[in-house]
Amino acid sequence: MRRALLLTLLLVLCTQGVAGTQAVVLVVPADSNVVDLEPVTVRKLFLGLPVLVNGVPLHPFRNRSDAQLDPIFLQQIVAMSQSAYDRQILIGVNRQGWLRPVELTTRARVLATLYSDPNAVTFMWLRDVERNPKVRVIRVLWSD
Amino acid sequence: MRVSRLLIVLCALAAPLARGDPLQHEFLLFTSAEFAGTFDRQAPETQVVDEVLKADMLFSLQHGPLKLFGEYLVSDHEGDLERFQLGWQLSDDTIIWVGRYHQPTSVWNHDHHHGQYLQTSITRPAIDEWEDLGGILPQHFTGVLLESSRPVLDAWQLRTAVGAGLAPQLNPEGLQTFNLLHPDSNRRQVGYQARASLHPGEFTESGIGALVADDRLSAVGWNFPPGTGFDDVDLRLYGVFGTYAAAAWKLTATVYYADARLERHESIAASDFIVGCVQAERRFGHELTGFLRWEDSSGAGRSQYIKLFEEFARLGHIAGLRWDFAENQALTLQLSDTHTLNGHFADFRLQWSAAFF
Numbered sequence: 086m087r088r089a090l091l092l093t094l095l096l097v098l099c100t101q102g103v104a105g106t107q108a109v110v111l112v113v114p115a116d117s118n119v120v121d122l123e124p125v126t127v128r129k130l131f132l133g134l135p136v137l138v139n140g141v142p143l144h145p146f147r148n149r150s151d152a153q154l155d156p157i158f159l160q161q162i163v164a165m166s167q168s169a170y171d172r173q174i175l176i177g178v179n180r181q182g183w184l185r186p187v188e189l190t191t192r193a194r195v196l197a198t199l200y201s202d203p204n205a206v207t208f209m210w211l212r213d214v215e216r217n218p219k220v221r222v223i224r225v226l227w228s229d
Numbered sequence: 230m231r232v233s234r235l236l237i238v239l240c241a242l243a244a245p246l247a248r249g250d251p252l253q254h255e256f257l258l259f260t261s262a263e264f265a266g267t268f269d270r271q272a273p274e275t276q277v278v279d280e281v282l283k284a285d286m287l288f289s290l291q292h293g294p295l296k297l298f299g300e301y302l303v304s305d306h307e308g309d310l311e312r313f314q315l316g317w318q319l320s321d322d323t324i325i326w327v328g329r330y331h332q333p334t335s336v337w338n339h340d341h342h343h344g345q346y347l348q349t350s351i352t353r354p355a356i357d358e359w360e361d362l363g364g365i366l367p368q369h370f371t372g373v374l375l376e377s378s379r380p381v382l383d384a385w386q387l388r389t390a391v392g393a394g395l396a397p398q399l400n401p402e403g404l405q406t407f408n409l410l411h412p413d414s415n416r417r418q419v420g421y422q423a424r425a426s427l428h429p430g431e432f433t434e435s436g437i438g439a440l441v442a443d444d445r446l447s448a449v450g451w452n453f454p455p456g457t458g459f460d461d462v463d464l465r466l467y468g469v470f471g472t473y474a475a476a477a478w479k480l481t482a483t484v485y486y487a488d489a490r491l492e493r494h495e496s497i498a499a500s501d502f503i504v505g506c507v508q509a510e511r512r513f514g515h516e517l518t519g520f521l522r523w524e525d526s527s528g529a530g531r532s533q534y535i536k537l538f539e540e541f542a543r544l545g546h547i548a549g550l551r552w553d554f555a556e557n558q559a560l561t562l563q564l565s566d567t568h569t570l571n572g573h574f575a576d577f578r579l580q581w582s583a584a585f586f
Contacts, residue, residue, distance in 0.1 A: 125431075128432075129321075129431070132432070134321070135318050135321055135324075136321055137294065137318065137320060137321055140293075140294060141250055141293055141294065142250075142291065142293070142294065142318060144251075144253065171556075171557065172347075173432070175257070175344070175346075175347060175557075175584055176347060178255055178257045178287060178289065179257065179259075179287060179341075179342055179344040179347060180339075180340075180342065181298070181324065181376065182255065182287065182288075182289030182291075182296060182298030182314075182316075183255075183289070184253050184254075184255045184289060184291060185255060185586070202251060204250060
């Protein structure tokens with residue numbers, strides 16, 4: 086009986102361990118010209134600064150389809166609080182007309198944008214894109 | 230007609246680069262409402278307006294590396310296309326603009342432009358005041374502006390801006406800028422400006438810098454009685470500035486040296502002056518920010534050029550408190566003590582300001 090309980094407990098822990106492995110990745114369309122983006126470039130991109138590849142600006146899209154992505158975006162990508170981020174965006178628009186990253190609120194819209202815009206750059210849960218041939222993973226931004 | 234041809238040519242040039250690139254856009258609205266009153270008033274003229282309502286609209290359109298950026302300000306006393314710039318993003322770091330721009334050698338205006346919500350104090354330093362509000366330096370030019378920000382010395386960032394464009398005209402009402410919506414054929418001359426600043430990081434406001442400008446202003450209506458007065462002003466400006474921005478504190482200091490030459494034929498009336506400004510801001514709990522500003526000048530009283538602007542504040546002290554009470558909204562209370570060339574006055578102001586996407 087004790088052995089059965091122990092086995093059950095181990096099984097539950099193992100299942101949770103597998104399910105708990107999560108990662109947020111930077112993604113682009115499969116036909117994108119982007120090969121790699123350094124973390125500082127990713128930060129610039131999502132703060133609205135222009136980032137050009139082959140002379141064409143990339144289009145950052147902020148994935149807000151899952152509330153758990155917000156703290157990862159603020160801590161790992163732009164490295165600032167929401168209020169500081171909002172102010173930085175305002176300053177950029179006011180000084181040079183920089184474009185604020187468009188916010189997408191459903192996973193379907195995020196994928197549709199990636200399929201239609203070859204210059205799109207966004208971030209997603211790895212589990213949502215790892216078997217998708219139309220999307221290319223550029224780098225891992227966060228994992229637990 | 231020339232502008233439309235230029236747009237067509239630029240769009241044609243941009244098309245190959247922007248193939249498959251959708252048109253992107255941005256819109257931002259800054260609004261503010263201000264109430265002001267003066268007391269202890271001995272000056273015959275002040276720049277204080279009792280009530281001011283403002284809506285400052287910014288838009289940006291981008292197609293590939295081509296960008297159109299504009300700013301239209303409407304208030305209860307004016308409506309003006311403040312900026313209208315067609316830009317080409319040459320690289321991640323550099324953009325070149327053609328159109329009406331804010332000259333880069335005003336430290337305050339280069340940072341805040343007309344975005345009332347983004348500046349902690351209600352008023353700007355007198356030396357950085359806009360032309361239509363009694364400002365003594367030309368701020369709006371129509372021409373070419375090149376802006377760049379590139380890494381140097383490992384982690385440092387060098388930001389530069391160079392501009393050349395049609396300068397405002399000087400008449401007895403003050404500096405008159407070239408209006409893109411209602412262009413005139415008045416005699417205008419060209420001004421040149423440059424600034425450079427060094428920052429310890431790409432995203433910090435802290436840094437130090439220097440600026441230089443040489444603006445020639447055509448003077449109209451100053452030849453009375455005939456044979457006297459002046460025809461042109463050669464305004465040379467040199468300045469240094471520094472900002473320290475931390476989580477709780479922000480300190481900004483600026484010093485300008487101006488050499489203004491009032492010219493008529495071979496005769497020149499030289500007049501130089503120095504203007505300085507220091508502002509300290511301290512963040513407290515509950516979204517409160519206190520601020521103090523000290524503005525001072527040397528040689529303003531004997532400058533023939535500054536005497537053309539009776540309302541110019543040669544000395545000023547400002548204190549205030551800002552409360553960011555809601556997302557992108559703030560209330561600000563400010564007290565000022567101002568000395569112009571002709572007298573002194575004090576004023577209080579209360580302002581609501583906001584930013585809306």
